[in-house]
Amino acid sequence: MSLLDYFKISKESTASLAKERLQILVAHERSSRNQPSYLPQMQKELLEVIRKYINVGQDAISVSFEQDEDQETLELNIVLPDLQPKNT
Amino acid sequence: MARIIVVTSGKGGVGKTTTSAAIAMGLAKKGHKTAVIDFDVGLRNLDLIMGCERRVVYDFVNVINGEATLNQALIRDKNCNQLYILPASQTRDKDALSQEGVGKILDELRKEFKYIVCDSPAGIEKGAHLAMYYADDAFIVTNPEVSSVRDSDRMLGILSSKSRRAELNEEPIKEYLLLSRYSPDRVKLGEMLSVEDVQDILSLHLLGVIPESKSVLNASNSGMPVILDEKSDAGQAYADIVDRYLGEDRPHRFIDEDKGFFRKLFGGK
Numbered sequence: 001m002s003l004l005d006y007f008k009i010s011k012e013s014t015a016s017l018a019k020e021r022l023q024i025l026v027a028h029e030r031s032s033r034n035q036p037s038y039l040p041q042m043q044k045e046l047l048e049v050i051r052k053y054i055n056v057g058q059d060a061i062s063v064s065f066e067q068d069e070d071q072e073t074l075e076l077n078i079v080l081p082d083l084q085p086k087n088t
Numbered sequence: 089m090a091r092i093i094v095v096t097s098g099k100g101g102v103g104k105t106t107t108s109a110a111i112a113m114g115l116a117k118k119g120h121k122t123a124v125i126d127f128d129v130g131l132r133n134l135d136l137i138m139g140c141e142r143r144v145v146y147d148f149v150n151v152i153n154g155e156a157t158l159n160q161a162l163i164r165d166k167n168c169n170q171l172y173i174l175p176a177s178q179t180r181d182k183d184a185l186s187q188e189g190v191g192k193i194l195d196e197l198r199k200e201f202k203y204i205v206c207d208s209p210a211g212i213e214k215g216a217h218l219a220m221y222y223a224d225d226a227f228i229v230t231n232p233e234v235s236s237v238r239d240s241d242r243m244l245g246i247l248s249s250k251s252r253r254a255e256l257n258e259e260p261i262k263e264y265l266l267l268s269r270y271s272p273d274r275v276k277l278g279e280m281l282s283v284e285d286v287q288d289i290l291s292l293h294l295l296g297v298i299p300e301s302k303s304v305l306n307a308s309n310s311g312m313p314v315i316l317d318e319k320s321d322a323g324q325a326y327a328d329i330v331d332r333y334l335g336e337d338r339p340h341r342f343i344d345e346d347k348g349f350f351r352k353l354f355g356g357k
Binding site: 013014015016018019021022023025026029030033 | 233234237238241242245275277278279280281282285288289290
């Protein structure tokens, strides 16, 4: 085994790093490309309403939009904070 | 039926104009009457790559504005009488091109030409938008490099939503990948994305790989599309690409590090 081969095995190649980063990025950008343009604003307003009643963080809400041939699905997820232990 | 081909990439400097010049010349040399249009208003360079910069009298914007006829503005190529060049204007007015104006010129060209190659400017501004808007086929020029691949994917999104075919719900634009500035030896060392890597990410039909080549600079220095340098690897790669586009069966070359295709075939050194 040459010295070169040794380095190739021991270190992850920059090309595979590039591929990994691109796959994640491109998948993300593609999913947001197909979303309706009102989605970010709607997400913001929904969060404001929820925060009137429940103390949740900025990232407690996630909205995803999916589209297939005959239907569009809007999925809304809100993570509620842990219940406070009752005071005795 | 005429076909309109857009050569696009999103990112600058990946080889759009080199590719436009090469494939337009290749198609014309195959006997198809071809026009190649520079859409980079304000930064025209196709004329320089085609070697006709001193013969530009009228340009694309002059024709749109009715200051010249299409026949006055089209420059016949000095190497091939089937090839005509429509240069971009050097005006700094960003709105010099209009959608109707471009549409009218393309309709007129369609009557006379078999292929119309639109050399897109970089970016996603008006010029790039108009270059791809009327296209039937898109050649996506990509370098095996992160920013180029990302921008190509962005361009694919635009082609599938903002083109005339998309707006009219017609059959979508046919998209082809042209991977340029490829270095097989760097791919082998794990320093460069491979053809398969780029295809995995973009899922595009590969029309051809153009190797990183000294001949490209030599060709642009002398104002001769690189496809005319038949001995060069890049010239041969573009010739293969034209043949494949026209439906001929050409095995892919320039993907493996051993440059000598025949040497490899016959098991030489």
